[in-house]
Amino acid sequence: MKAQTKFLIGGALILGTVGYLMATGIKETGVYYLTPAELAQKVRQDRSIYDVGIKIGAKVVKGSVTRDVASQTISFRVSDGISSYPVVYHGLAPDTFTDEADVVVEGRLQHDGTFRATTLLAKCGSRYENAPTRSA
Amino acid sequence: MTADLGNIALWIALLIGVWGSITAFAGGWRGQRELAASGERSVFVLWGLLFVASCALMRALLTHDFSIEYVAAYTSRNLPVYYTWSAFYAGQKGSLLFWSIVVSTWGSLALFFNRGKYRELTPYVAGVVCVVVTFFVAVMVFAANPFHRLGFIPADGSGLNPQLQNPGMTIHPPMLYLGYTSITIPFAFAVGALMSGRLDTGWIHAIRRWTLLSWLFLSCGIVLGMWWAYVELGWGGYWAWDPVENASLLPWLTMTAFLHSVMIQEKRGMLKKWNLGLVVGSFLLSIFGTFITRSGVIASVHSFAQSNVGWFFLIFLVVAALGGFSLLAWRWPRLEADAKLESMVSREAAFLFNNLIFIVIAFSVLWGTLFPILSEWVRGTKVTVGPPFFNQVNIPLGLLLLALTGIGPLIAWRRASTANLRRQFLVPTGAMLLTALALAAVRMSDVWSLIAFSLGAFVVATVVQEFVRGSGARHRLHGESYPVALFHLIGRNRRRYGGYIVHLGIVMLFAGFAGLAFKSDTETTLKPGQSVDVRSPYGHTYHFVHQGLSQYDALNRQITAATMDVYRDGKYLGVMKSEKRQHVDALGRFTFEPSTEVAIRSDLREDVYVVFAGAVAGTEEAVYRITLNPLVWWVWYGGMVLALGGLIAMWPGEALTSSRRRAEQAGYVARVTSQ
Numbered sequence: 033m034k035a036q037t038k039f040l041i042g043g044a045l046i047l048g049t050v051g052y053l054m055a056t057g058i059k060e061t062g063v064y065y066l067t068p069a070e071l072a073q074k075v076r077q078d079r080s081i082y083d084v085g086i087k088i089g090a091k092v093v094k095g096s097v098t099r100d101v102a103s104q105t106i107s108f109r110v111s112d113g114i115s116s117y118p119v120v121y122h123g124l125a126p127d128t129f130t131d132e133a134d135v136v137v138e139g140r141l142q143h144d145g146t147f148r149a150t151t152l153l154a155k156c157g158s159r160y161e162n163a164p165t166r167s168a
Numbered sequence: 169m170t171a172d173l174g175n176i177a178l179w180i181a182l183l184i185g186v187w188g189s190i191t192a193f194a195g196g197w198r199g200q201r202e203l204a205a206s207g208e209r210s211v212f213v214l215w216g217l218l219f220v221a222s223c224a225l226m227r228a229l230l231t232h233d234f235s236i237e238y239v240a241a242y243t244s245r246n247l248p249v250y251y252t253w254s255a256f257y258a259g260q261k262g263s264l265l266f267w268s269i270v271v272s273t274w275g276s277l278a279l280f281f282n283r284g285k286y287r288e289l290t291p292y293v294a295g296v297v298c299v300v301v302t303f304f305v306a307v308m309v310f311a312a313n314p315f316h317r318l319g320f321i322p323a324d325g326s327g328l329n330p331q332l333q334n335p336g337m338t339i340h341p342p343m344l345y346l347g348y349t350s351i352t353i354p355f356a357f358a359v360g361a362l363m364s365g366r367l368d369t370g371w372i373h374a375i376r377r378w379t380l381l382s383w384l385f386l387s388c389g390i391v392l393g394m395w396w397a398y399v400e401l402g403w404g405g406y407w408a409w410d411p412v413e414n415a416s417l418l419p420w421l422t423m424t425a426f427l428h429s430v431m432i433q434e435k436r437g438m439l440k441k442w443n444l445g446l447v448v449g450s451f452l453l454s455i456f457g458t459f460i461t462r463s464g465v466i467a468s469v470h471s472f473a474q475s476n477v478g479w480f481f482l483i484f485l486v487v488a489a490l491g492g493f494s495l496l497a498w499r500w501p502r503l504e505a506d507a508k509l510e511s512m513v514s515r516e517a518a519f520l521f522n523n524l525i526f527i528v529i530a531f532s533v534l535w536g537t538l539f540p541i542l543s544e545w546v547r548g549t550k551v552t553v554g555p556p557f558f559n560q561v562n563i564p565l566g567l568l569l570l571a572l573t574g575i576g577p578l579i580a581w582r583r584a585s586t587a588n589l590r591r592q593f594l595v596p597t598g599a600m601l602l603t604a605l606a607l608a609a610v611r612m613s614d615v616w617s618l619i620a621f622s623l624g625a626f627v628v629a630t631v632v633q634e635f636v637r638g639s640g641a642r643h644r645l646h647g648e649s650y651p652v653a654l655f656h657l658i659g660r661n662r663r664r665y666g667g668y669i670v671h672l673g674i675v676m677l678f679a680g681f682a683g684l685a686f687k688s689d690t691e692t693t694l695k696p697g698q699s700v701d702v703r704s705p706y707g708h709t710y711h712f713v714h715q716g717l718s719q720y721d722a723l724n725r726q727i728t729a730a731t732m733d734v735y736r737d738g739k740y741l742g743v744m745k746s747e748k749r750q751h752v753d754a755l756g757r758f759t760f761e762p763s764t765e766v767a768i769r770s771d772l773r774e775d776v777y778v779v780f781a782g783a784v785a786g787t788e789e790a791v792y793r794i795t796l797n798p799l800v801w802w803v804w805y806g807g808m809v810l811a812l813g814g815l816i817a818m819w820p821g822e823a824l825t826s827s828r829r830r831a832e833q834a835g836y837v838a839r840v841t842s843q
Contacts, residue, residue: 035511039517039521042521043520043521043524046521046525047524050528057557057560057561058551061557061560062543062557063553063554064550065551065552066550070549101693101784102784124779124781126402127764
């Protein structure tokens with residue numbers, strides 16, 4: 033067999049394996065990225081939504097944050113202005129997590145309608161800069 | 169006044185840029201020297217104008233000219249001077265100016281050092297540089313002008329985000345920018361080769377140092393970014409497969425592939441199309457990186473200011489891709505290889521697989537990064553993939569690559585004989601098996617890490633073997649003592665032995681990555697005097713005693729500090745102090761959200777990483793997260809070794825002794841083959 037043919041076979045093997053790993057990787061670890069409104073719609077259409085990982089991107093509802101420091105549990109509501117969901121997160125919140133911050137919570141929706149988050153990411157609400165026209 | 173000066177410089181630069189783009193390409197294409205020379209001179213003029221604009225912005229920043237929006241948005245009166253300096257590229261508008269001055273600097277240097285050489289190529293090089301710089305200047309002038317004025321003068325600026333007030337952050341972005349931008353020069357030479365039809369190895373010799381330079385800057389930028397994320401962000405890790413991180417990794421992967429495949433073209437005249445494709449692809453990926461960080465099409469924790477500027481980059485990306493690849497298609501028939509692959513057991517084959525894997529990694533990273541967009545197009549729902557996806561695909565590929573890192577330099581060109589294989593692989597394979605056995609004996613639980621360490625030992629052994637044999641040969645041929653022989657060996661073959669040192673750095677990085685498998689997190693709430701015990705993967709027990717909280721003011725921040733006494737196996741190690749900082753402006757008002765200052769105690773074996781997460785309201789009871797992070801040190805020092813190797817490989821001056829070197833190499837090869 034010519035060396036080039038062998039290389040092509042070897043290459044095809046690598047590509048095939050990687051393709052397989054990528055496909056299963058997406059299937060097993062991919063999570064829906066939804067706004068609260070989209071999640072509410074999914075819940076109506078598809079009951080299996082309770083069994084898959086979900087990320088919700090939304091804003092923290094002002095004044096909804098309650099922290100229990102001793103048990104390190106944070107409860108708050110997220111909303112996109114249309115729908116809203118209560119979120120429970122166990123762990124330390126990032127510095128940028130505040131009222132009205134843009135957050136991404138990842139976890140699962142419980143049957144009682146609360147969202148149990150395993151990760152909590154907060155975007156710096158003011159981005160990497162503060163509002164420039166704050167004082168006039 | 170300064171704003172006017174900057175604005176005028178930018179507008180003239182726009183006109184000169186357009187003039188240079190037209191004259192350089194037209195002059196090169198029609199063979200009109202005068203016209204082409206005018207185009208080449210435009211690059212130097214552009215540099216001068218952008219230098220004036222940069223000085224104007226710098227002056228505005230340092231003199232706190234808050235009438236300029238950019239200055240007011242990124243600095244304040246109480247910001248330390250060295251961070252005021254870094255505000256130049258902290259924001260989008262300033263970074264566009266930074267980007268364009270750097271591209272024009274690279275372009276000027278490339279034209280200066282190649283004056284009188286590559287006469288057919290340089291007009292196109294000047295043309296490409298002019299087009300790229302003109303694009304950046306146009307974006308500034310029409311969409312994101314750093315000299316834009318506010319209608320009023322605020323009493324103080326908003327200040328720099330405290331997360332950017334870190335020494336790592338003052339050098340990490342410019343390093344990455346220098347890396348991204350310097351890819352323009354190889355791309356420009358590739359376009360020159362394609363347009364002029366001078367498709368011999370000339371353009372490859374011209375860009376050899378430039379490709380190493382951009383690779384070096386990208387490497388340093390990426391590692392510094394990891395370091396910044398680790399010490400500043402307080403989540404205990406350094407790489408999260410975030411889209412912005414991926415965007416910096418992509419051109420690094422394709423450039424690394426190119427640095428290897430170009431050797432095959434030099435030695436054997438193969439892979440001509442592939443190499444041109446890699447250079448064009450790397451340039452496109454560097455623009456793509458800017459596009460996804462600036463457009464906000466993909467959600468990222470790196471929240472840069474998002475604006476329509478991203479769409480300018482998308483258009484530029486499409487135009488550059490169409491231009492680059494249609495030129496390649498046009499010259500396709502003239503890019504036939506001079507030789508064919510002769511054997512699977514040859515250095516060519518090892519390098520081909522190396523390239524294949526680099527590109528497959530790049531593709532999977534790109535795919536995972538773009539998957540939210542792709543899935544929304546195809547299925548109507550955004551699906552994101554995270555670290556588990558990237559790890560599942562890239563851990564096996566990375567280990568395969570690590571194995572090839574060892575195999576490539578050992579195996580002969582064209583076709584390796586059995587004798588060659590035995591001679592080269594005996595010691596390294598032995599080292600690999602011994603390491604694997606030793607790790608199995610101490611019951612290393614993670615099989616991927618075990619493989620990584622064993623392959624690491626393999627690669628280290630190959631490199632050591634090369635150094636020992638090389639300096640041994642010099643010792644016998646020239647009668648030099650071993651240290652002198654080693655020094656000369658590296659000095660006379662910088663590219664080769666610099667490359668080996670880079671490989672050592674890569675092994676150190678992999679060792680650090682493998683250590684991640686043994687990371688542990690402990691979250692705890694302690695009253696003063698209370699303690700917590702944490703076991704490390706090495707079997708040590710750490711004992712942490714919470715001492716209490718203290719509050720005080722510093723230059724531009726209010727600090728709450730939490731201190732702990734740390735003991736390992738009963739032995740006192742010292743105090744670790746972690747802080748929460750609330751930044752304030754000159755009038756004492758709060759700016760930004762509070763930020764965390766992590767306490768890190770680092771040694772060869774592991775890092776103790778302590779985050780003070782907050783106090784229980786009104787008391788000295790503190791919430792801590794304690795992370796034990798094995799082998800993180802190896803990542804930072806691996807990065808330094810990598811950079812050192814890269815510097816050695818690209819250090820100029822080698823060409824002077826090249827004939828002598830060839831003679832010496834011939835002697836060495838003769839000795840090696842006769843043994």
